[in-house]
Amino acid sequence: MENIISWCGGLPPQVWGLTSIVAAFGVTTLLAILIIWTLIWKGLALWRAARSGAKIWFVVLLVVNTIGLLDILYYFFIHKKKWGKK
Secondary structure (H helix, E strand, O other), X not given: OHHHHHHOOOOOHHHOOHHHHXXXXXXXXXXXXXXXXXXXXXXXXXXXXXXXXXXXXXXXXXXXXXXXXXXXXXXXXXXXXOOOOX
């Protein structure tokens, strides 16, 4: 904790932002939460893309990692469009 305080230049904890969160939970815990969050949304979005036949979106979602943001957008909004179907 002393290293974090010196790294922040003596700023009060209210302005540390992410640094205070990391200090409270630890890097390993935050990384584990982030990985689980990403895997859940990526899995849901990939499943929906595969079931709807959106091959391009499947590849994009598989390759691009946006910490779940693109996956959430696809899952709730983009999948409703009919891709390649008339």
